[in-house]
Amino acid sequence: MSKNRSLKTEMLFRLVIPLIFFVIVDAVLSYFVTLHYVDQAYDRWLLDSARSLAQEVKVRAGKVVVELPPAALEIFKWDEQDKTYFKIVSTEQETLAGDKGVPEPLAPETDWSRPVYFNDILYDEPVRIVSMLVTLKDTQERVFIHVAETLNKRRAMMTDILLADMIPQLILVLLTGIYLLSGLKRGLQPLHALAQHIAGRSARDLSPIPESHVFLEVRTLTDTINDVLEQLTRAIATQQRFIANAAHQLRTPLAGLKLQAERALREQDIQDMKPALIQIQNCADRMSHLTAQLLVLAQSEPINSGYELHAVDLCKLTRSTCIDWVPKALQRNIEISFDCPETALCVDGDEVLLRELLVNLLENAITYGNNSGNVTVKIDNKPTPRLSVTDDGPGIPEPEMSRVLERFYRIPGSPGNGCGLGLSIVKDIADLHNAHFRLSRADEQGGLRIELVFNKRSDG
Numbered sequence: 001m002s003k004n005r006s007l008k009t010e011m012l013f014r015l016v017i018p019l020i021f022f023v024i025v026d027a028v029l030s031y032f033v034t035l036h037y038v039d040q041a042y043d044r045w046l047l048d049s050a051r052s053l054a055q056e057v058k059v060r061a062g063k064v065v066v067e068l069p070p071a072a073l074e075i076f077k078w079d080e081q082d083k084t085y086f087k088i089v090s091t092e093q094e095t096l097a098g099d100k101g102v103p104e105p106l107a108p109e110t111d112w113s114r115p116v117y118f119n120d121i122l123y124d125e126p127v128r129i130v131s132m133l134v135t136l137k138d139t140q141e142r143v144f145i146h147v148a149e150t151l152n153k154r155r156a157m158m159t160d161i162l163l164a165d166m167i168p169q170l171i172l173v174l175l176t177g178i179y180l181l182s183g184l185k186r187g188l189q190p191l192h193a194l195a196q197h198i199a200g201r202s203a204r205d206l207s208p209i210p211e212s213h214v215f216l217e218v219r220t221l222t223d224t225i226n227d228v229l230e231q232l233t234r235a236i237a238t239q240q241r242f243i244a245n246a247a248h249q250l251r252t253p254l255a256g257l258k259l260q261a262e263r264a265l266r267e268q269d270i271q272d273m274k275p276a277l278i279q280i281q282n283c284a285d286r287m288s289h290l291t292a293q294l295l296v297l298a299q300s301e302p303i304n305s306g307y308e309l310h311a312v313d314l315c316k317l318t319r320s321t322c323i324d325w326v327p328k329a330l331q332r333n334i335e336i337s338f339d340c341p342e343t344a345l346c347v348d349g350d351e352v353l354l355r356e357l358l359v360n361l362l363e364n365a366i367t368y369g370n371n372s373g374n375v376t377v378k379i380d381n382k383p384t385p386r387l388s389v390t391d392d393g394p395g396i397p398e399p400e401m402s403r404v405l406e407r408f409y410r411i412p413g414s415p416g417n418g419c420g421l422g423l424s425i426v427k428d429i430a431d432l433h434n435a436h437f438r439l440s441r442a443d444e445q446g447g448l449r450i451e452l453v454f455n456k457r458s459d460g
Contacts, residue, residue, distance in 0.1 A: 007188065007191075008181075008184045008185070008188055011184055012177070012180060012181060012184060015180050016173070016176075016177050016180065019173055019176060019177075020173060023166075023169050023170070023173055026169065027162070027165075027166055027169075030161075030162060030165050030166075031158075031162060034158055034161045034162060034165075035158060038154050038157050038158055038161070039117075039128075039154070041157075042128070042149075042153065042154050042157075043117055043128070043130065046117075046128060046130045046147055046149055047115055047130050047132070049076065049084065049086075049147050049149075050086075050115070050130050050131075050132050050145050050146075050147045051132075052076065053068075053076070053086055053088065053145050053147065054132070054134045054145055056068050057088065057096075057134055057136065057143055057145075059136050059137065059138050059139050062138065062139060063139075064090050064092075064096065064136065064139060064141050064143055065096070066088055066096045066097040068097055079149075079153075081152040081153045081156065082149050082150040082151070082152045082153050083125075083149070083150045084147065084148070084149050085098070085099045085101075085102050085122060085127070085147070085148040085149075086098040086099065086102065086145065086146065086147045086148070087099055087100065087102035087104075087145075087146045088143065088144070088145050088146075089104070089143070089144045089145075089146070090141055090142070090143050090144075091141055091142040091143075092141050096143070098146075101122060101123070102122065102129070102146045102147075102148050103120040103121075103122065103127075103129060103146070103148070104131060104144070104146055105118060105131055110131075112132075112133040112144075115130050115131065115132045116130070116131045116132070117129070117130050118131075120148070122148055125150050126150070126151050127148040127149060127150055127151065128148070128149055128151060128154070129146060129147065129148040129149075130146070130147050131144060131145070131146045132144070132145050190215060190218065191218060194209070194218070194222070197209070197210075198225075206229045206232055206233045206236070207229075208226040208229060208230070209222045209225055209226055209229075211223075254283075254287070256279065256283045257280060257283040257284065257287070260276045260277075260279040260280045260283065261276070261280060263276040264276035264277060264280070309348040309349050309350060309433070310348070310349070310350075310351075311346040311347075311348065311457065312346060312347055312348075312349045312350075312351050312354060313344045313345065313346055314340075314345050314346065314347050314349075314354075314379055314385060314387065314454070315340040315341065315344060315345050315379055316344065317351060317354060317355060317358070318338070318340065318358055318377060318379060318387065319338060319340070321355055321358040321359060321362065322336050322338050322358075322362065322377055325359075325362045325363075325366065328363075328366055329366050329375065332366060332369075332371050332372075332373075333371055333372040334366055334369055334370075334371070334372070334373050334374065334375055335373075335374050335375070336362075336374075336375045336377065337374060337375070337376050337377070338377045338378075339376070339377070339378045339379070340378070340379035340380075341379065341380065341381055345379060345381050345385055346457060347385050347433070347454045347455075347457065348433070348454075348455070348457055349433050349454075350432075350433075353429045353432065353433075354429070354433070356425065356429065357425070357426050357429040357430070357452075360422040360423070360425050360426050361389040361426060361450055362375070362377075362389065363422060364391075364422050364423065364448075364450075365389055365390075365391040365393075365448075366391075368391065368393045368394070368448070369391035369392060369393040370391075370392050370393050370394075373391065373392045373393065374391075374392055375389065375390070375391050376388075376389070376390040376391075377389050378390070384453055384454060384455065384456050385453070385454040385455075385456070386451065386452070386453050386454070387451070387452045387454070388449055388450065388451040388452075389449070389450050390442045390447060390448070390449040390450075391442065391447055391448055392442065392445075392446070392447045393446065393447060393448065394446050394447075395441050395442065395446040395447050395448045396439065396448055401439050404423050404439075405423055405424055405427050405439075406424065423439075423450075426450070430452050433454065434454075434455055435452045435453060435454045435455070436452065436453040437450075437451075437452055438450075438451045438452075438453070
């Protein structure tokens, strides 16, 4: 199909072409039906002419004769449109009257119990011929009468009947095409109105398309567009919220950095500058940490969730990440224990984001766990791949369990200089991998267990 063909043209073709096809089929059928009945009508007249000649065949003194006066012959042959020829033949005397050139049936096994009709050529003109056997008394001689007539009247009647049949049908097709064209224009008008409505919108207008005057068949299209608009609205709102939160969180360390820099510039002695420089370093560390987490958060947003998930060995990834964090744990005399199956355990995921998830879990466990405590990382595969990180710190109070997943929220009095993004990042990455995320107390004394349950791989 041509790329430039319109829906209106396509529908018109699909409706009119079958209609034209049916008219052509009807014309062909009408032609053969008309030919049959026209032949029947004129064949009866042709047979009447042959029978009128049969009445002029007599037997005189045992001899067959034809008594055909000139006036009767003139009447017999008179016709405005066609020429009529005849021939009367005897088995013993050959041609008794008429034109010797009139054709006869060629088949030797011709059944003469009834008249025989056939078409032939006479004097370079197509003719219709009827042949019949005349039975006479007082003689054993057989007499045949052959009457031929040209086809002008038949053709004229065929043309008149076909025109009378076809002209109304062609007019009907024309009127139907005009009606279909106007109907299609009216039917497609809501689509044009919809297109004009969408084209007239501003780039900021993402409200749903109204469906009050939309056909049911078009509503599927408008529903799809409205779904896309809704997703785009949510994505823009998420992006704007992220920008606002990032600006808010970056403003504090930047203000502190500027303040400490001004303080350091006022001091003349290097020893007096040292506290300000330490604060500058702390602000820079906090900004670096915050920027890294904001970038990961932006990467794990639903608007950017078009990742291709591949097979990731969860055991191997977790083991290498734990090894990387051992020095950090040793600074607080915390022991990291790791337990996983001996065989590889693969999940569908993005290795970079899963590593960031593990980094945030281990950082939270080491930061908020007890000094000289333990952090337990465990992986099992029953009934589905499951990752848990447990610390023996004070844990999270039950009322705060849901709030700690909010971005930039920190429990009042929490140690460290975090920005409240760690668990939010973990939750977003877990959602991106369709993994179930759960927070709970490690035991009755406290502690925190964070558990992620992954889906089984699609290929088993």
